[in-house]
Amino acid sequence: MAEARELILKLGQKITDRIGVKVTTEDPEYWGLACVITDEMAEVALAMKVRVPATAQWIAKRCKKSVERTEELLQEMSVIGLIEYNWENEDHHKQYVLPMFVPGCAEFMMMNAKQVEEHPELADFFEQMARLPLEKVTPMVPQGGAGIGMHVIPVEKAIPSSQESASIEHISYWLNKYKDKYAVGACSCRRQQRVRGEGTGDLEDDLCIGVGDMADYLVETGKGRYIDYDEVMEILQRAEDNGYVHQITNIDSEEKIFAICNCAIGVCNGLRTSQLFNTPNMSRSAYRASVTKENCVACGRCVEYCPSGAARLGQKLCTKNGEIEYPVQELPDETKWGRDKWSVDYRDKNQINCYDTGTAPCKASCPAHLPVQGYIKMASQGKYLDALKLIKTENPFPAVCGAICNRRCEDACTRGRVDQAVAIDEIKKFIAEQELHAKTRYIPPMLNYSGKPFQEKIAVIGAGPAGMSAAFYLKKMGYPVTVFEKEKRPGGMLMNGIPSFRLEKDVIEAEIDVLREMGVEFRCGVEVGRDITVQKLRQDGYKAFYVAIGAQDGRKAGIPGEDAKGVLTGLEFLRCVNQDMENTRIAGRTVVIGGGNVAVDVARTALRAGASSVSMYCLETRETMPAAGDEIEEAAQEGIGICNSWGPKEILTENGRVTGVVFKKCVSVFDESGRFHPVYDEEQLLTVECEAVLVAIGQSVRWGELLAGTKAEFNRNGTVKADPVTYQTAEPDIFVGGDVYTGPKFAIDAIAAGKEGCVSIHRFVHPGQSLTIGRNLRQFSELDKDNLQLDPETFDNAKRQVPGRKSPDGNNNFRDLRSTFTEEQVRAEAGRCLGCGATVVDPNKCIGCGVCTTKCEFDAIHLSRDLPEASRMYKAEDKMKAILPYMLKREIRIIRKGKKG
Structure with a gap:
């Protein structure tokens, strides 16, 4: 081991956020600095006072160096990220500041991209310095964070106009305060997780906004670029669209911040305080979300985007014992707190969609977990295009499924316990008819973290439901996608294995046209393995492959x-006919x-x-x-x-x-x-x-030579071996889905697999992203229908609607003669839905970001200002003024609780 550098030890001790810690060479305060800071730089930094602005001249006197040399070293340290500077004084002269590690130099050092690539240990340094100082202090922090770390600021349009609010709770307040002085740089947390190999698919990009003097600092040290107000608003809107949480720095009193961050829960160190330690006081806003149950349709959009795992799906109907009392997260307000109270697996735990008691059976039983209650409600209101958009969050081919789905949602429908199940598939089929007409089709816009298309080319092999579903979601994310299909037209078994009297070809073509309009390229008549190889496609620049060629051959009886x-x-017969x-x-x-x-x-x-x-x-x-x-x-x-x-x-x-x-x-x-x-x-x-x-x-499955020369392995039944969560084969860049992995199943199963394949491929093509950490496994359970109060007399007695039949058309007996519902039938059938499911919010886990409200299209979830004390901000130097009173009251409550126990 190299000899300890005393100046680095002293500097680490000086600026650590950990109270009462004696820094050693084993600590991140030492080795995080030692890899990039010279002893001469340390001499200059030791001459400074922590978080106290000073001029180069003043620092030069203290460190006994020339002003010129001191300025050179200060500039080098600024680029490294150890120090920052500002002009916040009467005559606007430049001052240098030695910050604490977090928020401060640890993340500024991560913003220097070249430096991090040369010293990847800085990622571990930042992760530990964002965690270790908080392990003991977080349970003692009152609402609002007490001048420590970051602070959630709600989506502004989520703040009810009818409620009083503090100016600092509005992003617009801060943008106006620092008008015309904005810069943007890469997110240190996202970079940290990428370098550590623990990324969750939320990639680093220009997402963190510096304001005021911090904007100048970012630009002058190469950590960011200036942006105008319009670009700030575009970034904030894009962040909200992607479900990121707005946070502001919370260490410089009520009247000052230096950054607005747009944070992803799986990677953000600021949000981690409430999720890992289960101490939301550190970061939560003054608001909490609650659900208006009668409006909620359990579509699950708020649940999927909730960054804290506070929103989960439950049920709306009463059990035989009354309403379910859902569990709430324990808080440290009157309880001793230690590691036993933490959620070490919070990144995965927060992706649990459903309470153990279950939710709407229609959503739980569908392999793609369609928001059934949601699109039924929209259809009943005549919002057919909105309903189509909602369906396509989970299923790009609703018209196809409307014709051939095996209707597991209806088999599970709670209404079936009263009389007959709701005709869910017929309602979906009615909605999906819009796909057949170019004017009413829904072409989803590209949505990703950067707002720009990706460059990584993806090859999808097989144009059946799994392959085209993967292509749909990959293209929606912005990837250039090429689908290779050996037949003369795309569609796979939908085209070649299902007769027209069950699924007419123009229905398939209409939904494939949506993919074409999105920009998906189809190369038909090309058999991979015969006409072109996987290796050749790699040479052509394809970074990943989704193989979904289906089980296209029949079996003999032997x-x-x-x-x-x-x-x-x-x-064989069906293919010839089709x-x-x-x-x-x-x-x-x-x-x-x-x-x-x-x-x-x-x-x-x-x-x-x-x-x-x-x-x-x-x-x-x-x-x-x-x-x-x-x-x-x-x-x-x-x-x-x-x-x-x-x-x-x-x-x-x-x-x-x-x-x-x-x-x-x-x-x-x-x-x-x-x-x-x-x-x-x-x-x-x-x-x-x-x-x-x-x-x-x-x-x-007829494989041919498709996987020849790869490491992919096969099962005895001819399917390919792959990871059950990621669908990755033994050949890392090859993923599979649909029948080639599961064996023959239904189109909806293949569609669900295609979406999961998209998630895996997105993470795979970006180094440092884990294929599993923080991944939503889409696990839903049905509510217990045997434990419901289902008195038939309390429900309407409307009979299940039955669609009409078309008249035969001459000799064309291959036509699908099944009609769709009329609008009147749709409304009547939608009225039969019991609305089983609803979102339930744990108020102790909610951090009041308001992201959920931006995803709800049913006016069912809102913010309320329940915690006004959380809007108070303090200087870091004054944090003990806030912490001590709260800490003493908490200790008293713990003692009293212990005596009662």
């Missing part, structure tokens, strides 16, 4: 005769093997393609068939025979052509553990004569 003419997999409907015909008696939704689609398509008769044979009973009940019913209505509990034994052939199928009786499909393990009665056989057999018993 029985004799499957190679005969007249035998196809169901997916790509050339006019010329794809099937003749004679047709047998479809399988009982899932694909099998039903195959059977109904075969009937339309010319089969004289169609019958389905599957292992399951009628009650346990995996196909949707309404799909089975429609097939039966069309004359398709459905024969249950039969499995194929052999395909009979003559001269190479199919002549029939021998089936054996299926006794059971699953074993006692629930695994697929069919058992047959081999003595009970059935021979069915036919001219065509379509096998629809499963799907598989």
Whole structure:
């Protein structure tokens, strides 16, 4: 170990924020300075008084150096970030200030980008100096922070005009006070976390605004640039759009600040005081949020953006024991406080969306967690475009899903306990009809932290629902995205695997057109692995890959005769029909093997393609068939025979052509553990004569050479191995989603996976960002429907609305004849929603930033000035005047509480 540098030790001791600490060479106060400060600089700094402005001449006398040399060293230290300067005196002469570490030189040193790259240990230095001095003091700090650290200032439009407010609670007050003197620089906290490899996707950029003399300091030392009022407002608005929290410095009395920061919860050291230590007095504003329950629709937008984890989804309906009493965070006001009271995992804990008691089942059960109550409410008010915007926060393809979704939201709907579930999917389908008309489509604007497009090119391989969903959200964030699709048109299985009578092609095209208008590039007829390789795409500048090629191949049954003419997999048949409907015909008696939704689609398509008769044979009973009940019913209505509990034994052939199928009786499909393990009665056989057999018993992934030469690994079923949270494969720049990872599932599952893939890729392409820290895992739980007060007599008795049917159009029997609701039906059906869920705010965790109010479109969440004492600001030198009275009162309360206990 190098010999200790005494001058650096003395300097670290002089400016530390830690009261009563004897600085050693092991402490950040020492090694954080030692890496960038020379002993001669330390001599000059030791001649200064902490936080007391002084001229170069005065400092030169104290350190016994020439004025010229002193000024040189002061300028070097200013660039390094150890000291700052100002002109706050009567004749406006330059003065130098030696600040404390935080807020002060520790973060100023982080603002010197070149210096941090040369000395990455400065990131650890800043992190520790922003934490260690506060570990013991935070429980003793009264409302408002007592002149320590940073202070939340609410979004100005969130402050109710009907309430009294202090001028210092308004950003406009500070902008007017320092008019025409603004600069902006990179965020030290974001840079710190990036260098430490703990970024949460909130990237460093020009987001921290210096005002007054600090603006000059930032510019003259290369840490920032001047900006005008309009750019200040643009930055503040962009910060609010991205859910960042406005904070002001809180160490220079009520009439002075030097910065307005726009803070991200996962990285901000100032906000950390309330979240790590659970001591919100340090930073919270005078306001707290509360929810008007009757207006809340549990859309979850406020929850997703709440920086403190104070807002979570709960329920609106009463239980059999009355309303739920939700837990509140314990505070140190009358409790001894130590590490056992901290939330060390606060970055992840704050991303929990839902209370343990659950929330609206429709949102919880949907794989993409759509804001169902929200868009139903908007539709009932005729706000169809607003409803479409809200849906597209979670699902870029509402029209597609309106046609083919398996409606798990409706299966879970609480209204189903009263009579029938709300027709959620039909309402969504009505809203999504706007996508079919160019004039009423919603093209989302780009939204990211900087307001500028990213340069990192992303390749999406596969233009199915997962791939296009990833492309949608990546482009919305500002990435240049290219989608590679081996077929002649995008859409994947939506285009090639689903018949038009269930999903018309113009519906898919309309929603793909939205991606085109956003700027997503489609390169069709290009098979990655054959026409171009992943390695070549890397050479072309692509930084990450999202692979979502779907399970596009059908499985065979593995029985004799499957190679005969007249035998196809169901997916082969559907692809032929979808790509050339006019010329794809099937003749004679047709047998479809399988009982899932694909099998039903195959059977109904075969009937339309010319089969004289169609019958389905599957292992399951009628009650346990995996196909949707309404799909089975429609097939039966069309004359398709459905024969249950039969499995194929052999395909009979003559001269190479199919002549029939021998089936054996299926006794059971699953074993006692629930695994697929069919058992047959081999003595009970059935021979069915036919001219065509379509096998629809499963799907598989056809990889080709796509992942050749990569480290990606495969499972036994042909899916690819990946991290269950991030979807990252063993090849770091390759992410997967949809059926290639999960096996065959539904479009909505793939859409949800595409959005998560976007989150991972965004973090991956920016070094220093963790793929998991502070990540919203989107985990929701349903409320307990068995514990609700659901007296049918207290609800309306409106029946579930049923959409009409279109008239058949001549010979075109592939048209989707299902109509959408009328506006009257939408309003009637929306009125049946029980409004189960609602946001619940923990007042002890709320920091009063007001971000939640900017995300709510239902006038359901507001700020109130509950803590007026929190608007008081102090000088750092006067902090004990505020802390001591509070500390003494707190100690008395703790003692009294102990005696009562």
